[in-house]
Every structure is written in structure tokens, then in C-alpha cells.
Amino acid sequence: MEGLRVAGVTEVVIGKGMPSPLLPKRPDRRRVAILTQPGATSKALEVAGALRSEDLLAEVIGLPDREEAKTLGVAESVYESFAKFGLSRGDTVIGVGGGTVTDLAGYVAGTWLRGVEVVHIPTTLLGAVDASIGGKTGVNLAGKNLVGVIWHPRLVVVDTQVMDALPPALLSEGMAEAFKTGLVGDAGLCSLLVSQGLEAPLDEVVRRAIVVKAAIVTRDEREHGDRVYLNYGHTLGHAIEFASALSHGESVGLGMIAASRMSERAHGFDGMDMVVSTIDRLGLPTSVEGLDAARVLDLLRHDKKRDGDGLRMVLLREIEDPVLDHVEESDIEIGLSAVGL
Numbered sequence: 001m002e003g004l005r006v007a008g009v010t011e012v013v014i015g016k017g018m019p020s021p022l023l024p025k026r027p028d029r030r031r032v033a034i035l036t037q038p039g040a041t042s043k044a045l046e047v048a049g050a051l052r053s054e055d056l057l058a059e060v061i062g063l064p065d066r067e068e069a070k071t072l073g074v075a076e077s078v079y080e081s082f083a084k085f086g087l088s089r090g091d092t093v094i095g096v097g098g099g100t101v102t103d104l105a106g107y108v109a110g111t112w113l114r115g116v117e118v119v120h121i122p123t124t125l126l127g128a129v130d131a132s133i134g135g136k137t138g139v140n141l142a143g144k145n146l147v148g149v150i151w152h153p154r155l156v157v158v159d160t161q162v163m164d165a166l167p168p169a170l171l172s173e174g175m176a177e178a179f180k181t182g183l184v185g186d187a188g189l190c191s192l193l194v195s196q197g198l199e200a201p202l203d204e205v206v207r208r209a210i211v212v213k214a215a216i217v218t219r220d221e222r223e224h225g226d227r228v229y230l231n232y233g234h235t236l237g238h239a240i241e242f243a244s245a246l247s248h249g250e251s252v253g254l255g256m257i258a259a260s261r262m263s264e265r266a267h268g269f270d271g272m273d274m275v276v277s278t279i280d281r282l283g284l285p286t287s288v289e290g291l292d293a294a295r296v297l298d299l300l301r302h303d304k305k306r307d308g309d310g311l312r313m314v315l316l317r318e319i320e321d322p323v324l325d326h327v328e329e330s331d332i333e334i335g336l337s338a339v340g341l
């Protein structure tokens with residue numbers, strides 16, 4: 001098992017299986033509340049078993065699946081479960097599941113008794129390479145992630161064995177985020193994905209993606225600077241996702257292609273062909289039909305990343321060299337035309 005550190009706070013352990021003991025010993029910890037979702041229940045039960053054998057009281061709390069978990073109503077019912085269980089200041093919350101579980105677990109841990117320790121055990125690739133790292137937590141209101149705190153996990157355990165049987169759509173989705181991280185910070189990760197696609201070794205993909213995200217988050221925890229680069233492909237991707245029936249990963253893949261075309265025009269970025277062929281190798285679409293470009297543009301006119309001068313987007317001068325640019329609607333139209341819009 002291999003260890004890494006994020007923002008000076010989070011220890012990350014990557015490997016097959018789980019460390020033993022799972023949690024570093026602490027005399028004031030008696031109880032552990034384990035939050036999970038339908039697709040990760042067996043892992044959560046395994047975690048509970050491991051903790052009980054370490055003489056801790058462990059309780060598994062099931063959450064609704066996917067975004068249904070990220071509401072204030074669910075947070076309230078979890079607080080009530082914590083109260084009944086007697087979760088106190090020295091105790092620990094563990095999120096076992098995808099990004100929705102770790103976002104909610106981080107939020108309730110960061111607010112219960114003004115903050116108790118949280119540990120994440122991501123069971124989706126997106127959770128491992130992105131959502132469980134960096135301390136962003138949140139629940140949705142009228143918009144996504146409108147309420148949240150920055151609350152770093154003490155420990156993240158990535159058991160890549162859990163991901164061996166991930167459904168193809170979830171694998172592609174996680175790989176898309178890993179590729180994004182490679183584009184902004186690790187040319188070697190891009191080479192790995194362009195040459196091996198979905199066959200790329202998960203341990204290495206996860207480790208490389210976390211190393212990049214860890215370095216960026218350590219420099220800029222609150223997204224005043226470099227952290228924004230991790231949004232590469234996401235501004236257009238979110239608009240495409242909203243306007244279509246495509247998944248988040250599929251939409252971000254298209255967003256990365258469109259942003260690469262814009263990068264080519266604005267900065268002479270020469271990786272456009274590599275981006276398109278990697279997205280294809282990751283099992284994601286490289287163009288979209290039946291979607292109205294005007295609708296996507298309209299959504300972008302209301303994007304929260306706008307300021308007085310228009311929309312700002314992350315572009316690439318080259319791989320590992322991102323830049324935040326003001327972009328015109330005509331630039332975006334050219335980007336969208338690269339994915340058939």
C-alpha cells in the first residue's frame with residue numbers, strides 16, 4: 001500500500017484491500033458512524049466488521065442513492081442517527097461510496113458538534129480520483145453544492161479491488177476526470193490513458209491523479225487561484241449535461257474536446273487529436289447529435305463563473321500549462337462546433 005499526503009492534513013492510502021488497523025489508534029475514539037449508499041453496502045459492512053474487530057462501536061447508516069443523498073433533509077436525518085448512536089467529539093464518520101456519499105459525509109462530519117473527524121473510502125473511480133480528495137463537501141439546494149464547508153478527511157483509503165467490477169459507465173466517468181487532471185498537471189497520465197484507455201492500471205491512474213490534485217489543493221484550498229484549473233472542460237460540460245440526456249462523464253468529455261479546440265485557436269495548443277482519441281478510448285462520445293447549440297450558449301450566459309467582462313474558462317497552452325481566459329461567445333461557438341454542435 002502506498003501513502004500520500006494532501007494539504008498537510010489528509011493521508012491517502014492506495015492499494016488492494018484495506019490497511020490493518022483501518023484507523024490509526026486514538027484513545028478518545030469509541031464510535032464510528034459509517035455512511036453508505038446502495039452500490040457500496042457490502043464494502044460498508046466489511047468496514048464495520050473490521051472496526052468491530054478493532055474494539056470500536058460501528059454503525060452503518062444507509063443513504064438514498066446518488067444526488068438524493070445530498071440534501072439538507074438527509075443531513076438532518078443523519079444528525080438524528082448520530083445523536084441516537086451517541087457520536088461524540090472524539091469519534092469518527094466514514095463515508096463509504098461514491099462522490100455523493102463522501103460529499104454528504106464530509107458535510108455532516110464538518111458540522112456535527114462543530115466538526116468531527118471524517119475518513120473516506122471511495123468506491124467509484126470518480127470518488128477516488130476527485131471527490132474524496134481536497135475537502136470540498138456539500139449538499140444541493142436550488143443549485144448543486146450550494147451549501148457546504150471545506151472539511152478535509154483525516155484519511156482516504158482507496159481499495160482499487162472494489163473498483164475492479166465497476167460498471168463500464170462508472171469506469172469511463174472516473175477515467176474522464178483522471179484524464180482532465182492529467183491534462184492540467186501530468187503529461188505522463190495522459191500518455192498512459194491515450195495508450196491504454198480503459199485498460200490502464202487503476203492503481204497508477206488513481207495515484208497520479210491524486211498527486212496532481214493534492215499539489216493543487218495544497219497550494220490553493222479555496223479556489224482563489226490554481227484550483228480553478230481542475231474545472232477544465234467542466235464549464236461547457238455542465239451546460240451540455242444540463243441541456244442533454246448525457247451523463248456527467250460523457251458531457252465533461254465533450255467539454256474537454258470543445259475546450260481543446262478553443263485552446264488550439266487561442267494558444268496554439270497542439271494536443272487536440274490526442275484529446276479526441278483518448279476520450280474515444282475511454283468509451284465516451286466525441287460528438288453529440290440532436291442538441292441545440294443555442295440552448296447550450298444560453299445556459300453559459302447564466303453560468304456562475306461569469307464576471308463583468310463575460311465568461312472565464314480554463315484553456316490549455318499545452319499539457320500541464322493551463323490558463324484562465326476570458327472567452328467570447330464566438331470562441332465558444334467554435335469550440336462547440338468541434339463536438340458537432
Ligand SMILES: NC(=O)c1ccc[n+]([C@@H]2O[C@H](COP(=O)([O-])OP(=O)(O)OC[C@H]3O[C@@H](n4cnc5c(N)ncnc54)[C@H](O)[C@@H]3O)[C@@H](O)[C@H]2O)c1
Nearest residue numbers: 037038039040066098099100101123124126127130131136
Ligand atoms: N467534493 C468534490 O471535490 C467533488 C469532486 C467531483 C465530484 N463531486 C461530487 O461527486 C458526485 C458524483 O460522484 P459519483 O460519480 O461517485 O456518484 P455517486 O455517488 O452517485 O455513485 C454513482 C453510483 O455508483 C454506485 N456505486 C458506488 N460504488 C459502486 C461500486 N463499487 N460498484 C458499483 N456501483 C457502485 C452508487 O450506488 C451510485 O448508484 C456528485 O455529487 C459531484 O458533485 C465532488
